[in-house]
Amino acid sequence: MRAIVWSGALRAAGVGAIGICAAALSGCVTATVQEVREAETGMTEGDRVVVLGRRHKTRSETETDFIDCVSDQLTRKREPVNVMSEGEFVDSVFPWFEPLVAPLEVDDLSHVISKPLVAERIDEIGVRYLVWIEGHTERTAEAGRLTCNVISGAIPACIGFLTWDNDSNYEASIWDVRTGINAGRVSTEASGTSFVPAVVVPIPIIARVRQSACTTLSEQLQAFLVSEH
């Protein structure tokens, strides 16, 4: 189910709500996604996208496997996006996108791409959009206890109940390198509860919260980048 809500002040905004209670032995995850469009997008043949994680903060950082997941999923959609890996991109324009040097605002991007060598290299590798991702997944609560006893005959038997909640919160800012403007942003929030009930045998029912956030964000990003608005 997806519901779109339009926000008056912004040119376009969409809010989707997706409840995923997937296959057996998967916990329930609720994910919402929001889109704010500030400029037209669209991709032509040869245009590439780079998904980058913000690494300048000293206390929190987006997980590298989340960046890899979004990059990977963008290439697997029905209308796949041509993605260049984060590592390949930062190496090819070294040192301009190193953690402590990379442009934090789109105005700073203009300064970087005004350097002829950088502009030439970006043109050469065909990068049209930079997608900056900030956020992370964290465990917000946990409870319960599980004990396993080795009974006669060395057979283990467990009893108890463990539960924990995970929350994901990610925002992607999309910069158009060709025009040097911020095209918009897509954000997602996902939460889910995992359980491990055990009566003799523990049965883990894991909520794949980060994976759901990745899928939701990638779908919305793909639509944002490819569709011409």
Next chain:
Amino acid sequence: MTVVRLGLLPVAVAFAVFGCTGANVVVNTVVPSPLVEPLPLRVGVFFDESLRGYVHEETVEDHGDFRIELGSVQVPVFERAFDALFEETVALSSMEATDGVAAVIVPVFEELQFSIPAQTRGQFFEVWIKYRIDVFGSDGELLTSWALPAYGKSNERNFGFMEDSKGSGLTEASVWALRDAAAHLSLYFPRVPEIAELVQGGQG
């Protein structure tokens, strides 16, 4: 009867395997050539012994012995950075063999510090390296000593719980620190007044 708290079992296993073992890290990486306009100067570069064989050894209480070997990787990092920064660089075998260059540049290793998540109650392995770049004129006079700090970090969440996160985390943080050194050097060294003066003198 044995009672096991399963919730803690993975942590216990990981702790037993990696908990008190410290880490032995040999840093090996290729930092890309910086994408910068070269300065119109012919300079000599002399690599001090401090740069070639540096090994950091430290014991962290309750966490074991740590050894970070940076020696073999620093020279290529600086060579690439200087090759990009200047129109021509000459590798000097000694400070005396200046070979008619406009200046002699000597990168000097000063200090390395690191921290692991258990020390900071955070989630990052962090490495700080302090270099000094000495610049000598063609007459051998010291023109300037420029401080070059470098920082790298690595998120422990990027490693699996059965992985040697201390070794991998410190290696990755060291690599980011070396990249930061090369980035800082290539972007900010041309702004050092003495270097700007040499460029102006060379053009004049």
